[in-house]
Amino acid sequence: MIELYLFLIxxxxxxxxxxxxxxxLAAVISLGAVGFSVAIMFILVQAPDLAIVQIVVEVLTIVIFVAVILKTTHIDETIAEKFSGTQVLATVLYAVFAILFFIAMVRAMNDIPPFGQATMRVAGQYIRLGLPRAGGANLVADVILDFRALDTLGEATVLFTSVIGVVALMRKIGRRQK
Amino acid sequence: MTIFVFCIALFLIGLYAIVTKRNLIKIIIGFALIEYSVNLLFALIGFRRGALAPIITKVHSAHNFVDPIPQALVLTAIVIALGTTAVMLAIALRIYERYKTFDIAKIKKLKG
Structure with missing residues (x-):
């Protein structure tokens, strides 16, 4: 499993x-590198459905980012400036919180099952009943579309709400002109 | 367990971008990084060594699969992440059209 660590680094x-x-633009390309590494890691941990969706979503995300940046500016002029007082305060507070959060999460990670040994307490039921009850060979699709179909309905609601939000924000007609 | 700690480090980098950066695009990039790290953590928790992808075939009738439930949850989360990122970027584009800057320190006027 050394390749997982290499991809994470x-x-x-x-x-x-x-x-x-x-x-x-370079920052967005780096974000794309992270996203496609996530897709490759999904393949390595035996999640092909996630890898497919991740690649599609990643391409769409990068396209939207690049479209926004091409319409505006691609220089981050806040990087070169020297630190202001509030920014130093934010960094210090972030560092304190990050250390506390890191310690808490590492302690919490001792309580979940170690890597490579999932407990499968709930999943056993779904794996046994997936083919006879839901009738699909792909168990992830069974869970999404049959056992937990209401969650998927909520997901579709969120997705269409976001589409309505984007359309309302980007509309040309009906906006007040300066 | 080390691999989970790497995921938390990725989460903290995204949080660093959200809290300390002043550029709106960098803040949105931080949100995207947090989403990736959490999705990856879920997929890693559901992994079992030597198990197969959760697809039933005739060849592998023995049910030795990785956990399908985290994968189903993450599949939902990935799509919702796309929606939230699109809305955030649309808002950022409108802010830029009004103020001609992405610097949140300069976006102070509350004008309707």
Whole structure:
């Protein structure tokens, strides 16, 4: 499983570059590197459905980001300036919170099952009943579309609400002119 | 467990971008990083060593699968992440058209 660690280190480096670089287009490309690494890791942990969806969503995300940046500016002019007082305060508070959060999460990680040994207490039922009750060979699709179909209805509601929000924000007619 | 700690480190990088950066696009990139890290953590928790992808075939009739429930949850979360990112970027574009900057320190006027 060494390749998982290599991809995670690559993702951390790409994420730091995405947050710190001056050119916003390069930052978005670094974000795309993180997203496609996530897709490859989904394949490595035996989640092909997630990998497919992640690749499609990643391409769409990058396209939207690039469209916005091309319409506006691709220079992050806040990087070169020296730190203001509030920013130093924000960084210090963030560092304190990050250390506390990290310690708490590492302690919490001791309580969940170790990597590679999922408990499968709930999933056993779904795996046994998936083919006879729901009739689908893909158990992830069974869970999404049959056992937990109401969650998927909520997901579709959120997705269409966001589409309505984007359309309302980007409309040309009916906006007050300056 | 080390691999979970890496995911938390990715989460903290995204949180760093949200809290300390002043550029709106960088803040949205931070949100996207947090979404990736949480999705990845879920998929990693559901992993079992030597198990197969949760698709029933005739060849592998023995039910030795990875956990399908985190995968189903993450599948929902990925799509919702796309929706939230699109709305955030649309708002950022409108803010830029009005103020000609992405710097949140300069976006102070409350004008209707």
């Amino acid at each position: 690559f993702m951390l480096v790409a994420a730091i570059i995405a947050t710190e670089i001056k050119d916003l």
